[in-house]
Amino acid sequence: MNQKRASIYDIAKEAGMSVATISRTINNPDKVNIKTRTKIHAIMERLNYTPNALAQSLVSRSTKTIGVFIAKVQNPFYAEMLHTIEKFAFDNQYSILFGNTFNDIQKEEHYVDLFLKKQVDGIIFAGGRNLSEAHSEHIMKTAERVPVVLTNHSVVGKNIYSVISDEAEGTALAVQHLIDTGRSKIAFIYGYDNSYPSVVKKDSYFKTLSRNHLAVDDNLIMKASEDTMEGGYNACGALLSKGAEFDALFATNDLMAIGAMKKLIASGIQIPQNVSVVGYDDIQFCNYISPSLSSVTQNMSDLGSMAVQILNEVLEGKNVEKIKYLQPHLKIRESSMRA
Amino acid sequence: MNQKRASIYDIAKEAGMSVATISRTINNPDKVNIKTRTKIHAIMERLNYTPNALAQSLVSRSTKTIGVFIAKVQNPFYAEMLHTIEKFAFDNQYSILFGNTFNDIQKEEHYVDLFLKKQVDGIIFAGGRNLSEAHSEHIMKTAERVPVVLTNHSVVGKNIYSVISDEAEGTALAVQHLIDTGRSKIAFIYGYDNSYPSVVKKDSYFKTLSRNHLAVDDNLIMKASEDTMEGGYNACGALLSKGAEFDALFATNDLMAIGAMKKLIASGIQIPQNVSVVGYDDIQFCNYISPSLSSVTQNMSDLGSMAVQILNEVLEGKNVEKIKYLQPHLKIRESSMRA
DNA sequence: ATGAAAGCGCTAACAG
DNA sequence: CTGTTAGCGCTTTCAT
Numbered sequence: 001m002n003q004k005r006a007s008i009y010d011i012a013k014e015a016g017m018s019v020a021t022i023s024r025t026i027n028n029p030d031k032v033n034i035k036t037r038t039k040i041h042a043i044m045e046r047l048n049y050t051p052n053a054l055a056q057s058l059v060s061r062s063t064k065t066i067g068v069f070i071a072k073v074q075n076p077f078y079a080e081m082l083h084t085i086e087k088f089a090f091d092n093q094y095s096i097l098f099g100n101t102f103n104d105i106q107k108e109e110h111y112v113d114l115f116l117k118k119q120v121d122g123i124i125f126a127g128g129r130n131l132s133e134a135h136s137e138h139i140m141k142t143a144e145r146v147p148v149v150l151t152n153h154s155v156v157g158k159n160i161y162s163v164i165s166d167e168a169e170g171t172a173l174a175v176q177h178l179i180d181t182g183r184s185k186i187a188f189i190y191g192y193d194n195s196y197p198s199v200v201k202k203d204s205y206f207k208t209l210s211r212n213h214l215a216v217d218d219n220l221i222m223k224a225s226e227d228t229m230e231g232g233y234n235a236c237g238a239l240l241s242k243g244a245e246f247d248a249l250f251a252t253n254d255l256m257a258i259g260a261m262k263k264l265i266a267s268g269i270q271i272p273q274n275v276s277v278v279g280y281d282d283i284q285f286c287n288y289i290s291p292s293l294s295s296v297t298q299n300m301s302d303l304g305s306m307a308v309q310i311l312n313e314v315l316e317g318k319n320v321e322k323i324k325y326l327q328p329h330l331k332i333r334e335s336s337m338r339a
Numbered sequence: 340m341n342q343k344r345a346s347i348y349d350i351a352k353e354a355g356m357s358v359a360t361i362s363r364t365i366n367n368p369d370k371v372n373i374k375t376r377t378k379i380h381a382i383m384e385r386l387n388y389t390p391n392a393l394a395q396s397l398v399s400r401s402t403k404t405i406g407v408f409i410a411k412v413q414n415p416f417y418a419e420m421l422h423t424i425e426k427f428a429f430d431n432q433y434s435i436l437f438g439n440t441f442n443d444i445q446k447e448e449h450y451v452d453l454f455l456k457k458q459v460d461g462i463i464f465a466g467g468r469n470l471s472e473a474h475s476e477h478i479m480k481t482a483e484r485v486p487v488v489l490t491n492h493s494v495v496g497k498n499i500y501s502v503i504s505d506e507a508e509g510t511a512l513a514v515q516h517l518i519d520t521g522r523s524k525i526a527f528i529y530g531y532d533n534s535y536p537s538v539v540k541k542d543s544y545f546k547t548l549s550r551n552h553l554a555v556d557d558n559l560i561m562k563a564s565e566d567t568m569e570g571g572y573n574a575c576g577a578l579l580s581k582g583a584e585f586d587a588l589f590a591t592n593d594l595m596a597i598g599a600m601k602k603l604i605a606s607g608i609q610i611p612q613n614v615s616v617v618g619y620d621d622i623q624f625c626n627y628i629s630p631s632l633s634s635v636t637q638n639m640s641d642l643g644s645m646a647v648q649i650l651n652e653v654l655e656g657k658n659v660e661k662i663k664y665l666q667p668h669l670k671i672r673e674s675s676m677r678a
Numbered sequence: 679a680t681g682a683a684a685g686c687g688c689t690a691a692c693a694g
Numbered sequence: 695c696t697g698t699t700a701g702c703g704c705t706t707t708c709a710t
Contacts, residue, residue, distance in 0.1 A: 054457070
């Protein structure tokens, strides 16, 4: 179908030289006479030659490729992270093998095998990780082969690094802000019972309430069917239809918060007059919906870029801290203005 | 750093067999005695063996890897496409080498070289392509090496396939709908002068107006600085501040439409009472903002999945239509209800 | 400055 | 059913 690609031998024959010289003009040009070098370049041009990275990697034992797992690209938060990861990877000459895992551990394992076969230099797991024992083991097993970087999740082990933004702190900021602006019945919508971020946030929500001598009302805590706008919409609907009374709502990500807002508005509830809303992630849409949505930012670009940087340094043999922390910030917008 | 990986030779030695047998138990198990097969499997397990795909691909001349270029993952429309592409690729055993190009032709060329070196089996360009001569040539040159599939853009040439949704038709649907609901001064916001989708949509906008005997008012046509929410916000602001009068607004993608809506709302203009708004792409957010946004859907998942399917069939040597068309549909929501 | 040859890990005839 | 071996395209000593 595609004409056979020219190999280094074809170039050598055409130039009347040995393959070693061709290889050198590619990798160590200065070790080659400038005249022969230009001659060879001309031939490579003419034959439309491209080095075969497979062969190169086979001997160099490095592919300059990293595997990147994203929980769910559909969430703009992760899309943004993927973007920054890609940008920094590109700048550091890495290619990205991409996998959207949907937190499906089966799929993830399958992918890891695949990437390992393809000899990736390292793997980044970006996104809310599963808390199961099995999953931790899987990550540790992966780390036996290549360095692994996790974002917003931490597994202790050799060859495993993480960059995490302090989600307990971020949640505390959000909840405290709601309390400080006069709210006391704060609903809490979250996505998954067994994911690290959900657990951390729920715990912090409890603590912040009790620190302020507010009782926890189980009726105000609602698990969404999934951490999407639809999930948030339905969770809020469930809250409403069971007659829960709340004057504020915190959702563990912006998508769910946006979905919940839609439901509130559709139900004739005023934001923030009747219910104040805060989300998490600070995706761009927060600014552009109406009313604009208050949110906790975790500097997604930093998360992504640091993940790549860490991996890059590890691959360069540098000594790297196993865990880096990022500080979250609260962005207050219309949805949580004082009533 | 990482202990040397076991090779097929290590397995062979350990098992007291030749590498051929090992290779066979991996690729043609039935040609191997079941007893030796299980024995070998045990050893592979024990030595934590993974076949090296580089070596395999070097001889098989196929990597089962495709390169995927996305214009901008940050746009949920493309994120969704990436997702479906990934899903279908996964189902067909392909891995994805991912590049976010931002329509930067330099970066794209660099990436294409890289992917070609890595011997991808094919390349998908997803997203609004550049109209320049140089760019078409680049695609054609790429297609000399591997099959290429374009979404929503078409370049005629050997080894180039495209799946395009009829954006002229989609735009006509939107504009006609605005006219049919009593609007006559329809503002038009678009992103780039030299991108295929923009050109097609603008042209269709003109035609639909004139088909309805409506005059084109240059004052109502506004180019955004970029095809984002911010771009739409600012473009709408520019329209407003120069005193343009319009009772409807069509933006060539949802992000810009959402940005424009935000500006309208911030300016005290009622949607749809004063200005009716329609976007393009039908991203999920359309349903969850308030008021919900009417939009033209082009079945992003179909676009993505068909792209992979086409590539897959081409790679399997099947005969495939060079161009497939998809039919767009208009989704009417609150933002363009009759005033 | 250049060449010969071994080896990276694997597959696929060909032989037995 | 199993082994031998050439070769995939490239890099890298070791000579010259």
